[in-house]
Amino acid sequence: MDHVILISQVIMSLALILVFVRIVRGPSLPDRVVALELFSTTIVGLVAVYTIKTGVASFLDAAIVIALMGFLASIGFARFLERGGPRDD
């Protein structure tokens, strides 16, 4: 089971690196918002794996909060874009 957890952590870290490349390169702000949402979703997965590894179920609360924050951040960014705030991308 430990090997499975290690492998999945490596895979998800690789995914985080790829998402980060898109955040840096992303041609416009909506692309970066999409990448940030995928970032938070991947971190929820990492927290789930860490919960299994340590056996402490309280980490799931952190996963709930991270998912909530990612959702609210993308909603807020979308409102910001539609209202036409100042942009520099």
Next chain:
Amino acid sequence: MIDFIKGTLIIVGALLMLLAAVGLLRLPDLLTRMHATTKAAALGVILMMLAVAMHFAEVSVAARAFAIIVFIILTAPVAAHVIGRAGYFVGSKLWSGTVKDELRPNYDPLTHELKSGMETQENAKRQPRDADPD
């Protein structure tokens, strides 16, 4: 046996997240990137939460895991819709190989006015119906 199922769920979930990240990096424009990330990453989180629920096998933990699953299923489409709408209004470029954009001819981005293409004088007249009150 349950260890095997758990390991399979975790690995498949992680691979789905990697697939979403590769799609985000490789696909050409905003809408196709969103189509890659939203579905694959949500399914990955769902599989991992199933693995967590199977690992602990307690009611309280399973309830929280299912709460996360329901939350992800509810919020992922809403967030994708809102970002896609904002991206279209902001004017992000579509891929050069896009076949059809049906909103473009019927929509005015300055006034947010939407037409259906059926606005003739004949259609604007009110048709009385039997159910109308006199």
